[in-house]
Amino acid sequence: MSPKTLYDKIWDAHVVHEDADGTSLLYIDRHLVHEVTSPQAFEGLRMAGRQVRAPGKTIAVPDHNVPTTPGRENPDQMPEDSRIQVAALDKNAQDFGIHYYPVSDVRQGIVHIVGPEQGWTLPGMTVVCGDSHTATHGAFGALAHGIGTSEVEHVLATQTLIQKKSKNMKVEITGKLRPGVTAKDITLSVIGETGTAGGTGYVIEYCGEAIRDLSMEGRMTVCNMAIEGGARAGLIAPDEKTFEYVEGRPHAPKGAQWEAAMEWWKTLYSDDDAHWDKVVTIRGEDIAPVVTWGTSPEDVLPITAEVPDPASFAGGKVSAAQRALDYMGLKPGQKLSDIEIDTVFIGSCTNGRIEDLRAAAAVVKGKKIKEGMRAMVVPGSGLVRAQAEEEGLADIFKEAGFEWRMAGCSMCLAMNPDQLSEGERCASTSNRNFEGRQGYKGRTHLMSPAMAAAAAVTGRLTDVRELM
Amino acid sequence: MEKFEKITGIAAPLPLVNIDTDMIIPKQFLKTIKRSGLGVNLFDEMRYDRQGNEIPDFVLNQPAYREAEILVAGENFGCGSSREHAPWALKDFGIKCVIAPSFADIFYSNCFKNGILPIVLPQEAVDVLMKDAEKGSNARMVVDLEAQTVTSSDGEVFSFDVDSFKKHCLLNGLDDIGLTMEKAGAIDTFEAQAAQARPWV
Numbered sequence: 001m002s003p004k005t006l007y008d009k010i011w012d013a014h015v016v017h018e019d020a021d022g023t024s025l026l027y028i029d030r031h032l033v034h035e036v037t038s039p040q041a042f043e044g045l046r047m048a049g050r051q052v053r054a055p056g057k058t059i060a061v062p063d064h065n066v067p068t069t070p071g072r073e074n075p076d077q078m079p080e081d082s083r084i085q086v087a088a089l090d091k092n093a094q095d096f097g098i099h100y101y102p103v104s105d106v107r108q109g110i111v112h113i114v115g116p117e118q119g120w121t122l123p124g125m126t127v128v129c130g131d132s133h134t135a136t137h138g139a140f141g142a143l144a145h146g147i148g149t150s151e152v153e154h155v156l157a158t159q160t161l162i163q164k165k166s167k168n169m170k171v172e173i174t175g176k177l178r179p180g181v182t183a184k185d186i187t188l189s190v191i192g193e194t195g196t197a198g199g200t201g202y203v204i205e206y207c208g209e210a211i212r213d214l215s216m217e218g219r220m221t222v223c224n225m226a227i228e229g230g231a232r233a234g235l236i237a238p239d240e241k242t243f244e245y246v247e248g249r250p251h252a253p254k255g256a257q258w259e260a261a262m263e264w265w266k267t268l269y270s271d272d273d274a275h276w277d278k279v280v281t282i283r284g285e286d287i288a289p290v291v292t293w294g295t296s297p298e299d300v301l302p303i304t305a306e307v308p309d310p311a312s313f314a315g316g317k318v319s320a321a322q323r324a325l326d327y328m329g330l331k332p333g334q335k336l337s338d339i340e341i342d343t344v345f346i347g348s349c350t351n352g353r354i355e356d357l358r359a360a361a362a363v364v365k366g367k368k369i370k371e372g373m374r375a376m377v378v379p380g381s382g383l384v385r386a387q388a389e390e391e392g393l394a395d396i397f398k399e400a401g402f403e404w405r406m407a408g409c410s411m412c413l414a415m416n417p418d419q420l421s422e423g424e425r426c427a428s429t430s431n432r433n434f435e436g437r438q439g440y441k442g443r444t445h446l447m448s449p450a451m452a453a454a455a456a457v458t459g460r461l462t463d464v465r466e467l468m
Numbered sequence: 469m470e471k472f473e474k475i476t477g478i479a480a481p482l483p484l485v486n487i488d489t490d491m492i493i494p495k496q497f498l499k500t501i502k503r504s505g506l507g508v509n510l511f512d513e514m515r516y517d518r519q520g521n522e523i524p525d526f527v528l529n530q531p532a533y534r535e536a537e538i539l540v541a542g543e544n545f546g547c548g549s550s551r552e553h554a555p556w557a558l559k560d561f562g563i564k565c566v567i568a569p570s571f572a573d574i575f576y577s578n579c580f581k582n583g584i585l586p587i588v589l590p591q592e593a594v595d596v597l598m599k600d601a602e603k604g605s606n607a608r609m610v611v612d613l614e615a616q617t618v619t620s621s622d623g624e625v626f627s628f629d630v631d632s633f634k635k636h637c638l639l640n641g642l643d644d645i646g647l648t649m650e651k652a653g654a655i656d657t658f659e660a661q662a663a664q665a666r667p668w669v
Contacts, residue, residue: 036498132550148574415499434490440494
């Protein structure tokens, strides 16, 4: 048998039909659904008189729109249009008989945090969702990617997707990370290296010692941002850490099925002599705590650097960098660590897991956030929130001056009331620093939870190593 | 879906790289439960000020480009979120074709589901077409999917590649779900086999 990558193996196990030109029908094991990209898909099913083919493999949770302030069960907390969208998901979940975690359920949270937490996401699966950050689930060695609403409807109706196979790209992070450097710094640094289109047309497999050393939470952070590098999916081969994380979760296999699953899961790795269409290697030791300075996730620099000169770029990036600096209100040569911020957002499907909250809490413990700062922690799920409360992290945040919120996407995309105002500058653990992403004319700097926590304390972008 | 017909139309130049789907349709317009009506908010934050007044400099507000059917843009067009509201907004405005040196994967595939043709051409070709688009409403560009060509107003012809299946679906206005439903037997068989091989799924 010819050597295969992990992606090849998962792909091959899910092909229902392949045309001569390579157009394939791929079977989908898990379909995750949220309120924003699904109403038109369910409407399409109703119009055509179609059913959901596999309701047992379809899991829905409202996350994008929901308020994260306590007392949100009161519908008056939501604007009319958000309320309609969440109500539509409530109804669609009930009408079509799919698994559902409503806002009132403690298990509710960001769909990409809920899936793994409940054991829906397992190694070797195909996982899709009408959300580009579906790549997160690749941390389990699942082939997971975002789809549009037409494809959501297609999967609901047929449990398959029409796909052509992507190319194989290997991103290897060798060696050990230095103190203060996290999974977020890895994934941002990779995008800084490859650019936001460097992974377009590829599925990325992340590997190397620094990746193996990451916890499952860290691996999810890395895969989550594969899409920001242009790749629809990022993967990490499952190992003992993966199996340990999965075992015992509500929807993970049990008993004999667990044994059978393990037998297959242990074959899920790229063969030594597998073919790679593109390879990127970064030394773990070379990665520093980073922040973004511009309006594209590729605008990444170590916190010790200065704001770059647009003239130092080439092609269309020269005007793009100038536009970014104008938007961000920055000048070339300015030290990144001198940039003052107004708001700190800790949360999102990138960094809203328990390990992220522990890392942030370790930095702020016994300290106060800078006077006048708006700072919030939005746990990725109700269960993360509960665990953080049990571990005393919530108290650390509250004593430091953070708002302690309910679970949801919140200020990552500002579809709920958590938004930046014009010119407001935010240190954010989310995944996109696009113009207007966190609010009209809001300014976003992306970074790790520890770095965001450090910024909350000092009031400026800060090298977390100074506080360690 | 309507069939994709040959376009002879106005092309609007948008010479920016990394135009993301948040720019194409900002999040506040994702709260709709319909597919239609998003055209008025296409490029909302670049197109209107906070009071809702048009920003005259923005290309689609200029008289020459209000009826544009083609967009010419920089590399990595449509990056970011998977929101299909982006092609819905383009379509609702009247854009049927986007020409760029590269597209983000999810946006690219979403276009085909909505009768929009994304065309990838080399940077040099896009540069020529960008200049052509800047001539305004007197310069009509021709997009012929059948022949896989774009012709500038000066008659310069550029050939492009497109996946044969996607081309077939666009030209004939075919609905993917209907096509896949015809393979229901194969899906049944696969599902039965997978239930044996991986019963835990």
